[in-house]
Amino acid sequence: MAEFTLGAQELGETQQSDFAEFINIVTGRSVVSGADWGNDRIEFGLSGDGMVRIFWTPDGLHGSITSLLMNCAALLRKKFKESEKSSGHCI
Numbered sequence: 001m002a003e004f005t006l007g008a009q010e011l012g013e014t015q016q017s018d019f020a021e022f023i024n025i026v027t028g029r030s031v032v033s034g035a036d037w038g039n040d041r042i043e044f045g046l047s048g049d050g051m052v053r054i055f056w057t058p059d060g061l062h063g064s065i066t067s068l069l070m071n072c073a074a075l076l077r078k079k080f081k082e083s084e085k086s087s088g089h090c091i
Contacts, residue, residue: 002061009064017065025065026052 004022007014026046033045040056055062 002063003059004063004065006065008066014064022063022065025050 002019004017004019005014006017006021006025029046029048029050031044032047035043037043042054044052044054046052049067051066053064053066055064
């Protein structure tokens with residue numbers, strides 16, 4: 001059975017979703033770019049700041065929607081936490 005999430009796994013920020021929410025988010029958006037990453041993964045850039053990732057896994061299809069702006073914010077938070085740990089204080 002297909003699985004759907006919101007967020008980016010590589011940032012450790014995902015939450016479970018369902019097909020209805022997945023469709024609701026992408027409805028009305030246009031595909032503005034696409035990439036075939038191989039290894040059973042494709043991505044579609046959406047109008048606005050969205051990205052749809054489709055993975056084929058042994059357990060079935062996995063669809064993920066993420067916001068590019070949210071990913072940038074998550075990366076900045078992650079880098080800030082790493083620098084805070086290494087320096088021992090806030091910047």
